[in-house]
Structures are given as structure tokens and as C-alpha cells.
Amino acid sequence: MSADKARRVIDQIRGRSYEETLMILELMPYRACYPILKLVYSAAANASYNMGSSETNLVISKAEVNGEFIAGQLKNRVSFRKAMKKAIELTEQADTKGIQIQIAGRIDGKEIARVEWIREDNSRARELMCIRIIGASNHRYAHIGDVIVAVIKEAVPNMLLERSEVFRVVIVRTCKELKRDNGIIIRYDDNAAVVIDQEGNPKGTRIFGAIARELRELNITKIVSLAPEVL
Numbered sequence: 151m152s153a154d155k156a157r158r159v160i161d162q163i164r165g166r167s168y169e170e171t172l173m174i175l176e177l178m179p180y181r182a183c184y185p186i187l188k189l190v191y192s193a194a195a196n197a198s199y200n201m202g203s204s205e206t207n208l209v210i211s212k213a214e215v216n217g218e219f220i221a222g223q224l225k226n227r228v229s230f231r232k233a234m235k236k237a238i239e240l241t242e243q244a245d246t247k248g249i250q251i252q253i254a255g256r257i258d259g260k261e262i263a264r265v266e267w268i269r270e271d272n273s274r275a276r277e278l279m280c281i282r283i284i285g286a287s288n289h290r291y292a293h294i295g296d297v298i299v300a301v302i303k304e305a306v307p308n309m310l311l312e313r314s315e316v317f318r319v320v321i322v323r324t325c326k327e328l329k330r331d332n333g334i335i336i337r338y339d340d341n342a343a344v345v346i347d348q349e350g351n352p353k354g355t356r357i358f359g360a361i362a363r364e365l366r367e368l369n370i371t372k373i374v375s376l377a378p379e380v381l
Contacts, residue, residue: 300318320346342359
């Protein structure tokens with residue numbers, strides 16, 4: 151979906167109520183409205199969970215497409231991941247409730263070499279450093295499903311979680327190869343963890359990206375239920 155098409159869809163729903171927005175989007179072609187519809191559902195769910203707002207009282211007050219910012223950074227040879235992380239950070243500072251970015255297409259007439267996605271949860275923590283592994287103090291490295299004590303090294307400014315705070319987190323995927331009982335070796339593109347409270351409940355209301363199915367086997371169901379994909 152191009153930025154121009156996204157803007158045309160957004161222009162139709164800006165300033166309308168949540169129920170009117172759903173009616174308009176459901177009448178549009180599926181490929182044109184599906185990405186916008188997912189974000190509307192996400193924003194409504196977060197508003198209901200975090201602020202106790204009723205869906206009947208919600209209005210689409212602000213919606214924007216920030217593709218030019220990312221494209222401009224890529225033209226200046228900024229890395230894909232760094233450009234998208236910066237766009238997400240700037241957008242979340244404006245109290246955005248949902249964001250999803252995809253980079254593809256052409257810049258200055260040249261095809262982008264690859265398509266890359268980046269997804270972020272809404273706990274506002276960006277980078278963590280492990281302090282110790284709970285229940286395995288003699289282990290040097292944490293594995294999928296381990297609960298660790300970690301300090302936040304990087305977080306979205308002016309949000310609930312702040313830099314240097316210490317929390318418990320659950321490891322949900324790792325770059326280290328994992329060999330399963332059936333002989334299959336699986337390796338993820340990055341290391342990722344979910345911030346939890348003392349009762350084991352996720353502090354965020356959404357989880358983006360795939361998580362390992364070993365979490366289900368370890369009965370960490372609260373995190374598994376929020377994940378869009380379990381591999």
C-alpha cells in the first residue's frame with residue numbers, strides 16, 4: 151500500500167467517530183483499508199485498556215503517514231532499522247496508540263533492495279541490559295522462557311517506563327540457535343523480551359513480532375495470548 155493511497159483513506163476517516171470509521175473502512179477495497187483498519191482496532195483497544203474509554207466516545211482526531219521522513223533518511227544512507235526506530239520514537243512521543251511500518255518500493259527510481267518490517271510493543275522500553283537470571287544465578291546467558299532482572303538502557307521519553315529503571319522481563323526470542331526435540335534448528339533475527347510485573351503479567355497491552363512456541367510449553371500463556379505469531 152503506497153503512502154498516497156494511505157493518505158486518501160485517512161482523509162476519509164479523520165475527525166469521524168470510531169463507529170463511522172469502521173463503517174467507511176468496511177466499504178472500501180480490502181487491500182486499501184486493511185492496514186488502516188488494524189491500526190484503528192489497535193488504538194481503540196489501547197484506549198479502552200489504558201484509559202477506560204468507551205468505543206462509542208472515540209474519535210479519530212489525528213492520523214498521519216510519515217513515509218517521507220523514512221525515505222529521506224534512506225536516501226542519506228541511514229540504515230533501515232535505525233530509520234524506522236527513529237520514526238516510531240517520534241510518533242510515540244505524540245502519544246500514538248498504534249504504529250506499523252513497512253519499507254518497500256522505489257527511491258529516486260531505484261528499487262529498494264529488500265523489504266523490512268519493524269514492530270514494537272507499547273511498553274515503551276527499547277533496549278534492556280540483563281543483570282541476573284532468576285533461578286539460575288550460575289548461568290552466563292539467558293535462554294527463551296527465562297525470567298531475568300534487567301535495567302532499561304533506552305526508552306521512549308516522557309512515558310511510563312524510564313531509563314535506568316529495573317524490571318523483570320521474559321525472554322521471548324533470541325539470535326542464538328535453538329535446537330528442538332524434532333531436530334529442527336531455529337534462529338530469530340533479534341533478541342527480544344517482554345517487560346512483566348511481579349505477578350508475571352505483561353506491562354504492555356500488545357506484543358509485535360513472532361515469539362517462540364517454547365513459551366507455550368512453559369505455560370507462559372499471558373504473553374502467548376498477546377502475540378500475533380508463535381513459531
